[in-house]
Amino acid sequence: MDKLLYDLMDWSAVEELVYSESENPHAILGAHPVEEGVLIQVFVPTAQRIEALLSGAGGSVEMEREDENGFFACLIRGRKQVSYRLHIIYEDGREEEIDDPYAFAPLYESSDLKKFAAGNHVEIYKKMGAHPEKRGSVEGIGFSVWAPNAMRVSVVGDFNDWDGRRHQMRRLGDSGIFQLFIPGIEAGEIYKYEIKTKTREIFLKADPYAFAAELRPKTASIVTAKWDFGWEDAEWLRKRSENVKKKHGCPLSIYELNLCSWDPALSGRALAEKLAAYMKDMHYTHVELMPVMEYPLDASLGYQTTGYYALTARLGSPEDFMYFVNHLHKEGIGVILDWNAARFPKDDFALAHFDGTALYELPGGQAETEVFHFARPEVRNFLVANALFWAKQYHVDGIRVMDMSSILYFNGADGVRSNIYGGGENLDGLSFIRQLSTVMHRLCPGVLLIADGSAEYALTTKPVKENGLGFDYRWNTGWAHGFLNYMQRSEYERSEHYGELTYSLLYQYSENFILPLSHAVTAEGAPSLIHRLPGENFEERFANLRAALGFFMAHPGKKLIFSGQEFGMIDEWSAERGVEWELLDYPLHRHMQDYARDLNRFYLEHAALWRQDDDPAGFEWLNCHSWEENVVAFLRKTKDEAEELLVVVNFTGKEYPKFNVGVPFHGSFRELFNSDREEYGGSGLLNMRALPAKNLEVDERDEGITIKLPAHSVVIFSCKRRAVKNTGGNAAGSEKTALSAAKRQKSGKQGAGKAVESLVKKASTAKDTAVKTASAAADTAVKTAAAARDTAVKTASAAKKSAAKTASAAKKNAVKTAAAARDSAMRTLDTLRGMEKSE
Numbered sequence: 001m002d003k004l005l006y007d008l009m010d011w012s013a014v015e016e017l018v019y020s021e022s023e024n025p026h027a028i029l030g031a032h033p034v035e036e037g038v039l040i041q042v043f044v045p046t047a048q049r050i051e052a053l054l055s056g057a058g059g060s061v062e063m064e065r066e067d068e069n070g071f072f073a074c075l076i077r078g079r080k081q082v083s084y085r086l087h088i089i090y091e092d093g094r095e096e097e098i099d100d101p102y103a104f105a106p107l108y109e110s111s112d113l114k115k116f117a118a119g120n121h122v123e124i125y126k127k128m129g130a131h132p133e134k135r136g137s138v139e140g141i142g143f144s145v146w147a148p149n150a151m152r153v154s155v156v157g158d159f160n161d162w163d164g165r166r167h168q169m170r171r172l173g174d175s176g177i178f179q180l181f182i183p184g185i186e187a188g189e190i191y192k193y194e195i196k197t198k199t200r201e202i203f204l205k206a207d208p209y210a211f212a213a214e215l216r217p218k219t220a221s222i223v224t225a226k227w228d229f230g231w232e233d234a235e236w237l238r239k240r241s242e243n244v245k246k247k248h249g250c251p252l253s254i255y256e257l258n259l260c261s262w263d264p265a266l267s268g269r270a271l272a273e274k275l276a277a278y279m280k281d282m283h284y285t286h287v288e289l290m291p292v293m294e295y296p297l298d299a300s301l302g303y304q305t306t307g308y309y310a311l312t313a314r315l316g317s318p319e320d321f322m323y324f325v326n327h328l329h330k331e332g333i334g335v336i337l338d339w340n341a342a343r344f345p346k347d348d349f350a351l352a353h354f355d356g357t358a359l360y361e362l363p364g365g366q367a368e369t370e371v372f373h374f375a376r377p378e379v380r381n382f383l384v385a386n387a388l389f390w391a392k393q394y395h396v397d398g399i400r401v402m403d404m405s406s407i408l409y410f411n412g413a414d415g416v417r418s419n420i421y422g423g424g425e426n427l428d429g430l431s432f433i434r435q436l437s438t439v440m441h442r443l444c445p446g447v448l449l450i451a452d453g454s455a456e457y458a459l460t461t462k463p464v465k466e467n468g469l470g471f472d473y474r475w476n477t478g479w480a481h482g483f484l485n486y487m488q489r490s491e492y493e494r495s496e497h498y499g500e501l502t503y504s505l506l507y508q509y510s511e512n513f514i515l516p517l518s519h520a521v522t523a524e525g526a527p528s529l530i531h532r533l534p535g536e537n538f539e540e541r542f543a544n545l546r547a548a549l550g551f552f553m554a555h556p557g558k559k560l561i562f563s564g565q566e567f568g569m570i571d572e573w574s575a576e577r578g579v580e581w582e583l584l585d586y587p588l589h590r591h592m593q594d595y596a597r598d599l600n601r602f603y604l605e606h607a608a609l610w611r612q613d614d615d616p617a618g619f620e621w622l623n624c625h626s627w628e629e630n631v632v633a634f635l636r637k638t639k640d641e642a643e644e645l646l647v648v649v650n651f652t653g654k655e656y657p658k659f660n661v662g663v664p665f666h667g668s669f670r671e672l673f674n675s676d677r678e679e680y681g682g683s684g685l686l687n688m689r690a691l692p693a694k695n696l697e698v699d700e701r702d703e704g705i706t707i708k709l710p711a712h713s714v715v716i717f718s719c720k721r722r723a724v725k726n727t728g729g730n731a732a733g734s735e736k737t738a739l740s741a742a743k744r745q746k747s748g749k750q751g752a753g754k755a756v757e758s759l760v761k762k763a764s765t766a767k768d769t770a771v772k773t774a775s776a777a778a779d780t781a782v783k784t785a786a787a788a789r790d791t792a793v794k795t796a797s798a799a800k801k802s803a804a805k806t807a808s809a810a811k812k813n814a815v816k817t818a819a820a821a822r823d824s825a826m827r828t829l830d831t832l833r834g835m836e837k838s839e
Contacts (some may be wrong), residue, residue, distance in 0.1 A: 002064060006074050008039055009066060017043050018069045020164055020196060021152050023171040023178075030102035031084065035187030037077040040084065041748075042100065045070035045165045048091045050425075052076075055083040070165075099183035106172060106179045107133070107142060109254070113175040116146075119377030120403045122439060125309055126383045127811035129209030130191065132224045133181060140183035141223055143169065143191075145207060146378055147355035148176025151198045155180055157191035160744055164194035164202065176378070187225035190214060192349075197356030206307065206349050208360075210384065213294045219306075219349040229322040233329035233395060233538035240397065240446035247448070248512055251610040252558035253600055254336065255284040255566075256518055258301060259292060260314050261578035262563055268316040272324040276331040282593075283600035286334035286398065287333075288560065290519065292321065293340075296347060303402065304312050304369065305340045308386045310645060318394075325395050336398035336448065341436075342406035343369040343384050355384070363507055371406050371414045374428035384436050391444040398448030399440070401471075404455035407433060432468075437470025450514065453477030461512040476513040476557060479504040480521055481819065486547050488532040491595075491630070492650050500629035504555070509616045513557040522562050523573035530568040540653060542568060542588055543682065544710035546595055546675040547651060550714025553603050554636060555648045556613050567593035591681035598680075602673050602716075609635040622646070622662055623699045629654075631709070633661050633699070635719070646707060646717040656709040662699025668692045669705050669717040676710035685710040691717070 016022040024261075031040045040052050048073045050063040063072040074839060076082050087097050089208050108127065117119035133142040143155045159182070160166040170179035192204045206213060210221035243250060259271070266274055275397045279287060292315060294307030302312065311321050326337050344360070345368075346352045351360040352370055360379055361370035370822070390396050401407070407429040410416050419427050427433055440449050451460050453475035462468025482500040488496060522528050529548065535541035545568055553559060564579045567589045571580060583589040603609050612618025623633035628652040637644045649660055663669070670690040676682030687708050696704035709715060 002075070003215075005039075005064060005066065005075055008034055008036075008782045009041070009073060012044075012836055013070055014067060016068060017070065017165075017168065020154065020168060021200075022168050025168045026102050026170045026814070029101055031076075031082055033080050034075075037075055037523075038079045038082045040100075041071070042086060042102075042497065043071050043165070044088055044160070045163060046090050046092075049089040051087040053085045053087055055085075058082070058084075060087070060496055065257065081311045088306070099140070101140075101180060101182045104135050104138075104181040104183075104287050105182075108144075108169065108172055108179065109176070109787075113172060113177065116177070116378060116381055117175060117385075119381040119435070121381055122385055122443060124381055124390050125209055127307065129207055129211065130221065132187065132223075135181060135183075138183050140181055141185040141189070142179070143207075145169070145191075145193050145209075146357070146382075147178060147193070147195055149357045149359065150178070150195045150355040151200070152196040153178040154194040155182060155191055156194045156204070157185075157189055159185055159189060159191075164196070167524060185223065187223050189223045190220040190789070191223065192220050195355055198470050199356070201356060203356075204349065205354055208306060208308065208351060208354070210310050211315060211318060213307045213310045215295045216298075219296065219347075219755070221307075221310070224318060227318065227322070227393070229319055229326075229385070231322070231326055231395065233326050234330040236332075237395065242446075244445045247446070248302040248614045249611050251285055251604050252473075252514070253284050253603060254286045254288045254514070254560040255279060255282070255563060256288040256290070256516075256559070257284055257563035257579075258290045258519070258575060260312075263581075264578055268320040269323050269327070269681065272327045272594050276328050276333060279328070279333045280331055281596050282334070282351050282566065285604070286335040286336055287328065289338065291338045296396055297345070298575060300345075302338070303340055304343075304345040304740075305398060306345060306347055308382070309389055309555050314806045328406075328817065329395065334397035336450070336475065337396050337397075337399060338402055339387060339390070339399045340402050341372065342401075342403035343367075343371050363417050365413065366415070367411065367413040372432075374407070374426065374432040380432045380435060383432065384439055387436060387440060387445060390566075391440070391447045392658075392798045396447070398450055398472075400450040400452060401433075401436075402452050402454075404433075404453075404457070404460075406454075408455045408457055433469050434464045435651055437499055438464055441470065444662060448472045451475065451482075453516070458510075460770075461550070465470075471512075473512050473558060473561075474512045475516045475518070476504065476511075477514070477516060477520070479555075479557070480516050480518070483548075483552075484521060484532060487544070487651075488534070490534050494630050494651060495627050495655050498630065501551075501632055502621075502624045505621070508556050508619075509614065512614050514560050515552060515555060515557040516560045517552065517565060518560055519562045519573065522565055525572065527568050527572055528568055529565045531572070538588055540712065542592055543570055543653075543676075544651075545592065546680060547680070547712045547714050548673050549596065549599060549634075549648060550716075551649045551651075553599055554634075554645075554714065554716065556619050556636075558610070558613060559603070568598040582819045588681055591679065595675065595680040599673075599675075606636075606643065606645060606672075607638050607640075608643045611643075620664065622664070622701075623648075625699075631659070635664070641719075641721055644719040646719055647714065647719075647817055648707065649714045650711060655683075655711045656683075656707075658706050659709040660696060660698040660704050660706050662696070662701035662704045663693050663719075663829050664701060664703075665719075665721050666703055667721040671707075671715060672718050674710070674713065675714040675715070676713045679784070681709060682713070685713075687715065687717075690720075730788060747754060 013028045017025055029041050029043060031038050042050055045048060045437045047070050050076055052061045052063055057211040061074045066073050083657055085097055086100055089095050112121060112127055116124055128144045131142050133140060145153060147153050154164040155167045156164050165183055167180055169180040171178055192206055193203060194204055196202050206219055207221040211224040212222040215219045240764055263271060263274060291302030291305060293305045294310040294312045295302045295305050297304055311318050315321055329334055344351050360372060363375050387399050410418060410426050419425055433692050438450055440447060449471050451471045451474040459468035460474045461471045464470040482503060485495060486497045486500040529543050530541055533545055534543050564573055567584060569580050618637050620635040622635060623631060633648045634646055635646055654696040668690045671687040674686050677684050677686040685708050691705040691707060693703045693705055698704040722729055
């Protein structure tokens with residue numbers, strides 16, 4: 001052994017490397033100037049011989065083995081710097097020539113580290129993870145990972161025989177980031193990080209920032225090439241940005257699906273083309289995808305994410321998904337992603353106890369999944385940058401944040417029960433959400449941020465500057481549960497639950513809502529819509545479904561429906577079964593699909609159904625008190641009176657050849673849409689002519705129309721206002737008009753003529769949202785209170801009268817329920833299979 005070499009070496013640092021416990025291997029490995037020249041040190045545990053190949057005419061220098069564990073060194077005398085490569089001969093006879101990984105400095109700037117430590121590095125995904133880099137003429141992959149409590153971190157893979165001693169990474173100051181550039185590695189290599197804790201426990205972890213991962217059950221990360229996808233959606237993105245201020249006044253009809261199972265026979269680009277064609281044909285504006293980020297367990301449907309930056313391998317390559325989004329944009333369809341920013345699974349290879357400590361998660365959690373530790377700036381940075389990543393790199397148009405309750409509130413099972421003030425609100429989670437919405441709206445204008453409905457947090461869709469959370473929309477899961485609870489009841493029971501149809505309007509304008517008939521209420525343990533609905537036969541069930549969807553589309557709020565429900569899928573959805581497309585061989589299901597298509601088109605074509613979803617001036621109850629008949633009637637309006645629509649919905653099996661509906665103005669009403677048309681599977685009871693308003697005291701109004709109202713139906717009319725005809729001095733008519741006017745003035749329920757009506761319109765269009773919402777809430781509360789009072793009186797007076805009928809109905813229902821419970825499944829399948837496969 002060369003004594004000079006021996007004296008130049010830092011043997012304590014060498015020992016750290018040999019025992020794979022170094023957090024700064026660059027301090028001794030590579031080339032370092034010394035007084036005598038340049039000292040080159042290399043650690044390759046399985047090497048037999050190593051030569052340093054000097055650039056230019058420097059020739060080669062045999063390196064001396066200084067330690068039996070594979071530590072080599074040589075001294076290049078008389079030089080202050082040197083460029084070299086390594087020729088390695090391994091113990092098994094293999095040879096390779098490489099650039100020394102420890103000859104390259106990190107690319108991080110101090111500003112990168114400061115922003116990450118503060119939680120404000122919005123493009124940290126361009127630094128962390130694995131990225132192709134070129135250092136001078138040398139190409140390779142730069143690796144970075146955050147593991148502040150680790151003793152040592154190494155990159156391992158096939159390229160180094162998964163030997164954690166080989167590529168030990170350098171800790172960058174006190175940032176907690178470990179970094180290493182490895183020359184010669186190319187896209188497609190699989191890798192993990194080997195982490196050694198301070199208690200000398202060793203384990204492997206997938207890269208939290210990896211852009212791709214192996215298909216389950218394998219769990220390694222995959223190096224991806226630099227993306228160079230040719231996007232063709234510039235016009236779409238331009239219009240999206242321009243519509244920011246008026247987004248709430250635009251139609252939004254979302255089709256939710258699981259991309260892996262929507263059509264299992266297709267994948268990648270063929271799937272994009274078929275889905276886009278279907279979406280256009282059915283007139284949906286956006287698709288919402290259940291999570292497309294990597295996840296190991298199929299049964300989780302993607303909601304237990306392990307690779308937040310990696311597209312699941314089930315869907316192909318990142319470029320395949322870019323093509324998917326690009327193609328849908330070219331066809332005029334937006335793409336929304338479900339995003340789990342609340343919890344992650346405890347899989348050993350993923351985020352849980354990443355560096356041997358509770359790093360990404362709250363400590364002490366006893367739940368089946370971990371909740372993110374939002375107090376850590378680096379964790380918030382990981383999540384905020386992830387949302388931006390999908391919006392910027394994949395051009396998605398919306399992010400739905402799931403499990404908001406786990407973000408905003410503590411759960412004892414997660415290890416923390418209260419905040420510093422003793423309350424159950426997670427103040428750090430609240431701070432994270434406000435940071436997320438602020439950054440998203442600033443850097444990605446036009447991208448929708450949607451909250452699920454799990455947290456009843458006030459002001460969810462109000463701006464952060466108004467003490468809100470800054471979301472664009474929130475799912476109204478309360479409406480969904482209440483409405484479906486009403487719809488699944490028999491006609492004998494619906495009257496008692498009539499309030500569930502009207503209650504949502506008490507709070508409709510407190511937030512910007514999406515009405516979700518989502519997978520949460522129709523899949524994986526929850527029956528499909530058609531299976532929920534009562535009916536003596538399938539024709540009646542489908543009529544019920546048509547009425548339900550008609551009410552859903554006419555109710556204020558944006559729309560979302562889960563795949564398969566648009567044509568009456570019978571079985572509950574599961575990832576294994578997918579969508580039952582074969583049902584479209586049967587007329588009932590084809591008619592239902594035709595109905596959904598026309599209903600969606602009608603929605604898009606009539607601004608009254610979406611222009612003022614966020615404005616109480618866009619809705620007016622006409623009848624919210626016919627609890628015995630189970631009928632509701634209302635107006636949907638815009639600032640243009642010509643666009644007004646009258647909607648009447650009958651939720652019973654009783655047909656009304658003549659049903660009176662009160663109207664607030666004199667005019668004519670023409671049927672535009674009827675769910676009972678024969679082409680939809682209905683009976684064909686239509687209103688063929690325009691219906692003039694007439695003197696008719698109904699619904700606490702002085703004028704009304706008499707319509708044909710089919711069983712289980714929704715009927716929608718256009719409204720054309722007309723001046724009241726001159727009665728020619730008819731005394732009786734004049735007296736009736738005067739009495740009616742006095743009556744309206746006394747009751748105060750119909751306003752005080754055109755002057756008050758004008759004031760109401762001006763108030764409803766005022767820019768001060770708070771005043772507008774408050775006045776609407778008060779007005780709605782008064783109406784609802786009156787309706788509730790009337791309902792209570794009617795219910796009490798009718799109780800004795802209906803006792804016998806109720807008892808009889810209860811007995812009848814009990815028999816029906818027992819029979820249905822016994823043979824529901826068999827009858828359903830037998831009925832379907834027995835149908836003729838023709839019109």
